[in-house]
Amino acid sequence: MTSTALARMKSFVAADARRLGFCATGIADAAGSPLAGERLAEFVANGRHGTMGWMPETLDRRRSPRDLWPNVRSIVVLAMNYGPDEDPLAILDRPDRGAISVYARHRDYHDVIKGRLKELAGRLVARAREAGFGDHDAKVFVDTAPVMEKPLGERAGLGWQGKHTNLLSRDFGSWLFLGSIFTTLELEPDEAGRDRCGSCRACLDACPTNAFPAPYQLDARRCISYLTIETKAAIPRKFRAAMGNRIYGCDDCLAVCPWNKFAERAREAKLVARDDLKAPRLDALLGLDDADFRALFSGSPIKRIGRDKFVSNCLIAAGNSGEPALLPQVEGLLADAAAPVRAMAVWALGRLDHGRALRLRPPALDIERDETVRSEWHVLEESEV
Structure with a gap:
């Protein structure tokens, strides 16, 4: 592809993504991130994945996108905002109510995002064919495959992985769902995001169960999201009092982030909280x-x-x-x-x-x-x- 053709293709992807409700789009190359791979290997080696047996089983495939799909040449990483319309921590002061994580207060985001990724991927491949670039292929992923979406989001310039290990954006704060399109097209990658956490440790200090051994490290075995969602084992007694009224997930480390001053409310109707799940x-x-x-x-x-x-x-x-x-x-x-x-x-x-x-x-x-x-x-x- 010529540089002009590449630029047009990227403009098409960005515009079509906005039409489909995505708030940010970036391109990453298909090379793996050595640092992300090292962090993941350390996470598993220390047993911090708890009972999530699929983590060590898919470790090698997660290290590099090409280990998952050898034909991939570029990765389109997309984000959809799910920002709350009220303080998500206010519910913690109402002990007769249950606190449900913001992301789970309406439709399953996998269902919302995957169909739109498939539509965008199909249009991308068709546009490449019409432009004379030949036949290409694309695959879409939303969280369930062995894809390291947060490091990819950082590499694609959508933001950076904060000290709480989640992706942060200067424009949207903490509240982002991620999806990706792997393609055989050679698209020009964007500049990677830069860490802007500085000396702040608000997310680390806010964790009720001290799930962060150090900045940029998470011990899932202590994380309330893991305890209330992922593990089928009985929740250890030492964490129960600290859980308060959190009954599905935990937003504390996300909600206290200062970058949320730039966050917006979710625009996608299927991601706006149902009234009956705000404070059940x-x-x-x-x-x-x-x-x-x-x-x-x-x-x-x-x-x-x-x-x-x-x-x-x-x-x-x-x-x-x-x-x-x-x-x-x-x-x-x-x-x-x-x-x-x-x-x-x-x-x-x-x-x-x-x-x-x-x-x-x-x-x-x-x-x-x-x-x-x-x-x-x-x-x-x-x-x-």
Whole structure:
């Protein structure tokens, strides 16, 4: 391609991306990032991926885009803004409500973005053919494939990976969904983003569970997003009080970033928070059966964790709430069919009415066979508050 043709192609991509609702677009070459690869390898070697077994399994393919697809020559990285219309941390002061991460308060972003990436990729390939560049191919990715999207976003000039390991933008702050188009076209790459965090450590200091061992490092095993979404194991007791009323994900490190002074509200209607998910009542959520859960979260990313995990998270929030009105529901869930729910009901009851929990322990242990639930009953101590 000539330089003029390359410039026209990039202009086409940027304009079509804006038409489809993307707020930023950049081009990265297909070479891997040595620093990103080293950080990922260290993350896995230290076991910081927790129970996410797919991380070590896909480690080699993540190091370089060409390890994933040898034919790729350029990568179009796109961002879609999902900025909230209110302070996402205000909900933390309402203990009778559940705090849901901003990104999960409406439609699943995978569904919103992937179709538009496919449309843009198809138009890009067709435009290249019409311009006489021959037949080319393109593949689209949104989070679910072994693609290091945040380092790619930095390489494409969309921003930089902050100390909280997420991508930051001078124009949109923290609230960005990322997607990418891998193509066999040779497009001119953009200048990489430059780290502008400086000496700020607001995100590191805001983490309720101290999930950042150092700037630019994350220990997922301590991260509330991992604990409430990714792991199926019981959430360790040492993190439960710090979770407060966070029942799906955590926005603290994103929300406190000073660069959010430039952030905008989401323009895509499917990413604007549903009113019923901004501050849902814990008593309503604790009463969800499987059918209710599926109906409430149809089309939402929350649906993928399942009712049992979600209600377990809500029970931790109930235990932290100090709300006696939640006691009947918590006690009722001691007999839930799902062991993870029963286990967290024990913990929540111990927090809300420790004496009542101790009185119920002997008969409960007579019939309980699940070891995780039994261990929750056993650790109830007279001194616990």
